[in-house]
């Protein structure tokens with residue numbers, strides 16, 4: 001087993017944003033984390049990356065307890081992440097931004113540059129290498145965020161709403177990129193509101209509601225689960241599903 005989160009609880013004061021959630025990740029998985037706004041997805045995700053300290057529970061990477069390891073140490077062990085709001089260094093070029101990721105594995109500037117250029121080619125941004133990061137729009141920033149994470153040479157990549165704010169066409173291109181990344185052998189965890197992304201990419205989906213896991217299964221299984229539909233849309237919509245509407249259509253995904 002590559003990654004295991006066991007009984008993760010994260011409380012803010014007396015409020016449990018995540019309440020005893022567990023998940024396992026095998027090499028090659030694409031795990032989708034979904035749920036309505038405020039369900040606890042980002043909090044759970046940040047517990048996996050080490051950006052939040054747990055109230056209770058444990059995180060294991062290949063059987064080693066990493067619960068108390070900071071994000072940098074986890075990155076060195078092969079766990080990389082992107083941020084919902086891209087953490088771009090505005091005053092630097094695109095290439096320099098990606099080199100920051102590469103410097104995790106090397107202290108030599110020339111080697112970091114070579115690696116960063118290779119990653120930029122891989123994500124289709126080589127022509128933008130010398131552009132200032134501040135000149136990028138949303139799709140470019142989201143892609144740059146992925147490039148910087150790839151430059152750390154991860155085994156697991158955690159994507160936090162990497163496609164939010166993109167047009168339909170840009171989402172398609174981003175799905176292609178993520179599929180490529182997966183094919184290269186990287187295991188993925190994806191937090192995403194766009195159901196099309198989850199349906200296209202995830203092999204397994206974990207559904208959060210009010211800090212708890214309410215369903216787990218294939219995309220098809222969870223999106224036709226009445227508890228999931230009710231959590232997203234309320235019981236009235238769940239009744240519509242029962243009356244024959246397709247659940248994905250009701251969740252805002254592609255009409256099937």
Ligand SMILES: Nc1ncnc2c1ncn2[C@@H]1O[C@H](COP(=O)(O)OP(=O)(O)OP(=O)(O)O)[C@@H](O)[C@H]1O
Nearest residue numbers: 012016017035036037038039040041042043044208
């Ligand atoms: N630092 C914090 N302090 C207090 N409460 C917080 C904090 N971070 C998150 N919460 C609360 O925890 C709950 C879960 O938030 P979280 O951001 O994990 O949900 P989410 O499923 O990612 O939602 P969204 O899809 O809107 O990003 C929410 O009620 C949120 O207000």
